[in-house]
Amino acid sequence: MSQARSGNAVEVAHLTVRRGGREVLHDVSLTIPQGSITGLLGPSGCGKTTLMRSIVGTQIVAGGEVSALGRPAGSAELRHRIGYVTQAPSIYNDISVYENVAYYAALYGRDRAATEEAINAVGLMEYATQRGDELSGGQKTRASLACALVAQPELLILDEPTVGLDPVLRVDLWQKFRELAAAGTTLVVSSHVMDEAEHCDRLLLMRDGRLLAQLSPDELRTETGEQNLEHAFLALITKGQAA
Incomplete structure (x- = not known):
């Protein structure tokens, strides 16, 4: 890195x-x-x-x-090195969670394992086949985060x-953030x-x-x-x- x-x-x-x-x-x-x-x-x-x-x-x-x-x-060279998750969800509503994350994985040259790891990291694997428009607001936020995580950005x-x-998921996400920082992100x-x-x-x-x-x-x-x-x-x- x-x-x-x-x-x-x-x-x-x-x-x-x-x-x-x-x-x-x-x-x-x-x-x-x-x-x-x-x-x-x-x-x-x-x-x-x-x-x-x-x-x-x-x-x-x-x-x-x-x-x-x-x-x-x-x-231009920073585009593949920085991930940005906005307040508004940035996923496609007409495809599934898995397809959304896999799309970003393909853009950054990541494989299927990276796609599944990112979805797991935000606790959405059981919703992986649901379309974006079938998700709650909080789930859309998590899906957007997975799309950023799959790129494995430096920043x-x-x-x-x-x-x-919910409080439990907030704790889980902060634990994930700590793991990312420990790995150098x-x-x-x-x-x-x-x-x-x-x-x-x-x-x-x-x-x-x-x-x-x-x-x-x-x-x-x-x-x-x-x-x-x-x-x-x-x-x-x-x-x-x-x-």
């Missing part, structure tokens, strides 16, 4: 994004270490998806630099992948639920298009004096407003 010389899978410097004449990301700079799980957390509308799109290379930026795996974001960007999933997982921060090695905390902090869960507790991470995040916001 090729790596960026810096040891970071993602580097963002002074990123600014405007949409509809309004600035939605304000001078954001950050790094994301390789082989880690980085949680991108903040309330809905704070700019998490825009930042993720900038890393993937699908967002027009007004200023700054973004690199992924040592190359400028959006470079996996997940935009709120656990929304609408870098994951960026967005959420507006602070209890998911516990599963992350590093946190990127956002509010109103600004990066408030990049630190570990334990560092957040130490900095704020709060053990509950949601309370710690609120304390960080209050501290920033006072400053």
Whole structure:
């Protein structure tokens, strides 16, 4: 697996994004270490998806630099190295779960075993023959994740992948994310639920298009004096407003 010389899978410097004449990301700079799980957390509308799109290379930026795996974001050579799962399910409704995942497997040169492994990883094997339009919302989200996992990407960007999933499946998915990180995959997982921060090695905390902090869960507790991470995040916001 090729790596960026810096040891970071993602580097963002002074990123600014405007949409509809309004600035939605304000001078954001950050790094994301390789082989880690980085949680991108903040309330809905704070700019998490825009930042993720900038890393993937699908967002027009007004200023700054973004690199992924040592190359400028959006470079053609990154298309087979980065997986991106959006909030909206990205599967074909008129074919089965298996056929959806097998299609992406063929695009990336993966075999039948990889297809079945990806479907198993998201707990959908018993629904493998069902069409996309026969799945529930949560099942569609899992099928989309399987389509990304089958490519075995070096960098996996997940935009709120656990929304609408039951607690047991959420635990299973986070265990899978941990296994992927242990094998060298870098994951960026967005959420507006602070209890998911516990599963992350590093946190990127956002509010109103600004990066408030990049630190570990334990560092957040130490900095704020709060053990509950949601309370710690609120304390960080209050501290920033006072400053």
